[in-house]
Amino acid sequence: MNTLFDQFVLESRELLEAAGAALLRLERDPADRVAVNDLFRALHTLKGATALFDMAPFTRMVHAGEDALMAVRDGQAAMTGDLADRLLDLLDTGAAWVDGLEDSQALPGDADARAQALEARLRAALGGPAESVEAGTPSAFAWVEEVPEAERAKAAGRTVTAIAYDPAEDCFFSGDDPLDLCRRIPDLLFLRVEAAAAWPPLAQLDPYRCALRFRALSGASKEDLARLFRGVPDQVTFATLAIPARAEPAAPASLATAMLREQAHILGLPGSAEETAARRAAVLRAVRNILTAEGRDAEQAVLDRAAEGPAEALVRCVESLADGPAAEADTPANAASPARRALRVDAERMDRLMALVGELVVAKGSLPYLAREAQDGRSAEALAQGIKEAHGRIDSIVGELQDAVLRLRVLPLSRVFDPLPRLVRDTARRLGKAVELHLSGGETEADKDILDILGEPLLHLVRNGLDHGVEAPERRRAAGKPEVAAIRVRAFQDGGGVVVEVSDDGAGIDADAVRRKAVARGAVTAEQAAALSDAEALRLIFLPGVSTSDSVSDLSGRGVGMDAVRGAVEQAGGRVEVASTPGAGTRVRLVLPLTMMVxxxxxxxxxxxxxxxxxxxxxxxxxxxxxxxxxxxxxxxxxxxxxxxxxxxxxxxxxxxxxxxxxxxxxxxxxxxxxxxxxxxxxxxxxxxxxxxxxxxxxxxxxxxxxxxxxxxxxxxxxxxxxxxxx
Amino acid sequence: MPIRFEDRTARFEGACTVEEAIPLAEWLGAAEAPRLDLGGCTALHTALLQVLLAAGAPVAVPPEDAFLKEWVMPVLGKRPP
CATH class of the missing domain: 2.40.50.180 (CheA-289, Domain 4)
Known part of the structure; x- marks a missing residue:
């Protein structure tokens, strides 16, 4: 994988996240111009990034999203929940593809079909006509198939706009010059000028009646072109098309392959035992270097194993290495590894680390001096004094160094808050509840490991709150509560730890129901349950198999959740607290240490x-x-x-x-x-x-x-x- | 005058406009084995293009202009039936 590609993976993840956040803002307030622009910019940048690589379906899908947004921005379509659903779908697909790209450097096989389906659904959500673009090339654009290979190659793998321009016969009289218009097509990839009908003899030709028509392909978007052709909208039709990339010829054997083959060949050369041994060592060194240069360090182990065996085994091994990197099937661990997230570090924190290392180097310098003193027979007392001083200096630097390193890993909690707005939106929509999510304290910082552990439980708690806590709108109305429920997620530092609190203003948990449930599940006996205070009874929800709800929905309520939340939090050295007032709401607190390293x-x-x-x-x-x-x-x-x-x-x-x-x-x-x-x-x-x-x-x-x-x-x-x- | 009609050769220079269409058609109809010099042509009106296409006259000097050279010349080179 090259750096450009790495950068693409990272960047597109960020762009997708940014787009998701902007979309949620936009859905809440369809008049939010900033959100439209943010979303638009994110998609546009993403489209540009995908176009750098050979992934037409991706580009095409993002382009479709851009189209939809354009309609919203220009007031031609309203930002409906449906449209938002579809755009979110698009972003999700994009995220899944990026994950796939990181693993296999390729889009999934059904990417094209998926992109088309998404495109069609977006269009349907916009209420526009299900236009031409869905499957294959529409008949009006059959000529695209006839585009000569040379021009086709230029457009391969791209999403292009096909233009069919049939100027009106009398267009010259309104001052049009169709050829000149075609000249101004941005990113022109192909242009064909053809006669609308067979040419009459020159004498019968009326030069002032346009008898030509134009067929063109452009890399520009349909909107840009529509703007160009705005004077003749009735004479021109556009279609967005993805020109399939041509099948690449088999990649020529890489340099590394050739070099490895050569090494295998050298191993096979005849010679005395001494010569063979020397050659063997040299070959091993060379092969290792090649593997390292190719980023195939993982395969060194294979080589090491073969190097211990007989010469033939080594030859075979080097030959198989020459055939290319180990197939993916050999390394299932790769696939399972979670999405790699880059750790962004403040330059300031990095500088502090550098400065400390510098100090440490200086402090280290006093040790040889002390050693010389000891050799020269200085008094034990003076030596002890010197060693103590050196220790003191190094100790304080190491302490600061440790702190500085920990700080590198410290990140704001907003990272785990990021997925929540989307979760609340989707879930509330599905449950038919009106919920407002209030986030605060996102700037509170905690160690990266803690954040990783916090993510899942937090999602679960919020989901729980939505599902069981918040009542249906009619019940809220009946209870005299505002129809829009509130779920609050608050983070703050407290003592030596981070506290994340999830609260809702819903129905609360019925302690008696929990008691009954726990007894039914055999988690406690009836006597034990009866002896528990309400607050203690609430804690029973953390026992395996005890759920807060009677109904088992697809979201939660299977009684595995709270148990898992407690498990994860305690594993990180934290604890969970729950408090609930029937009718007024529930509050769950996760108390976590700031860091797990210390x-x-x-x-x-x-x-x-x-x-x-x-x-x-x-x-x-x-x-x-x-x-x-x-x-x-x-x-x-x-x-x-x-x-x-x-x-x-x-x-x-x-x-x-x-x-x-x-x-x-x-x-x-x-x-x-x-x-x-x-x-x-x-x-x-x-x-x-x-x-x-x-x-x-x-x-x-x-x-x-x-x-x-x-x-x-x-x-x-x-x-x-x-x-x-x-x- | 953007198109100079010489004895056997029509020399296109600069932006050739729709006004030239009739003179061009007449000249092409009259001249014997007409030659076309598009070397200096920077823009060709559609009307002129279709006259040239209908006449099927050979282009002696192709245009320097990139757009014309790449997209228009190929059709001009083809003789209509």
């Missing part, structure tokens, strides 16, 4: 080992006297802020021996496990620590009670626990 842990000591828990889960730490612990058979509990909290002992959870030491009370860590407060008895509290958490790998990955390990500043190992799995 996790803030509360460390505790138990049985001589350090364990960590994400700060986001910990709600408090308390010393609880023995007397305050209530025992019911084996179950222990403690009252914290007027609430009975089950008490668990970390030693028991980890199968460690009981703590036999004499002590006055217990150190209790209060943890919020998805709305279930739990007290955890540990031996002792330790400091908080910012650590880079490494997940368990290999055999250890199966130990699900551990979230990962981290090395503390003093070199001790810390085990981060995944409490949910332990309980």
């Amino acid at each position: 996790t803030r842990l509360v460390t505790v000591e138990t049985a001589g080992t350090l364990y960590g828990f994400p700060v986001t889960l910990v709600t408090g730490m308390q010393r609880v006297p023995h007397g305050a612990i209530r025992r019911m058979k084996h179950a222990e509990s403690v009252v914290v802020q007027d609430e009975v909290v089950p008490l668990l002992r970390l030693r028991r959870l980890l199968n460690l021996p009981e703590d036999e030491r004499e002590r006055k009370g217990e150190a209790v860590l209060l943890v919020d496990l998805g709305g279930h407060p739990v007290g955890l008895v540990v031996d002792a509290f330790r400091e908080r620590a910012d650590v880079v958490l490494k997940p368990m790998t290999g055999l250890l990955a199966r130990l699900r009670g551990y979230a990962g390990t981290a090395v503390l500043g003093d070199g001790r190992l810390l085990l981060a626990l995944n409490l949910r799995e332990l309980l």
